[in-house]
Amino acid sequence: MKKRSGIKLLRECVGTGEEIQRHKRYRITFRIWLSNGEFVNWRKWIKPTGQLHGMELSEDGSTITAKYNFDRNDLFAGLFYGIEGMRIGGKRILKISPHLAYRERGIEGIIPPNAVLKVEVEIIPEKKEGEI
DSSP: OOOOTTTEEEEEEOOOOOOOOTOOOOEEEEEEETTSOOOOOOOGGTTTSEEEEEEEOOTTTTTEEEEEEEEESSSSSHHHHHHTTOOOTTTTEEOOOOOTTTTTTTTTTTTTTOOOOEEEEEEEEEOOOTTO
């Protein structure tokens, strides 16, 4: 990961796959915690079915898995910069400052304004045909 002001790498498990590339699509899982230790409950944001536009939501609402483009349109700045250099199968835990997250606007009822976030992100290997 390139050193960038506002992102701190707390932990990393390097994947065994190829390094991800900008503008390509990957299956990504992420979970976000607020500075008080509470996880962000995405059920308040995603329809109660647990899925919306190909997103999968964990039972407790804390983890989202979906295909995302590795670009600034699909990922907020801190996540975009925080996954640079990751390999498929890798996992990182990042601490992201508000100016690279949801800034002063937050997400009403989910992420407060100016929140420092702790994000666990994993790049999931694609299943090959015939794999379970």
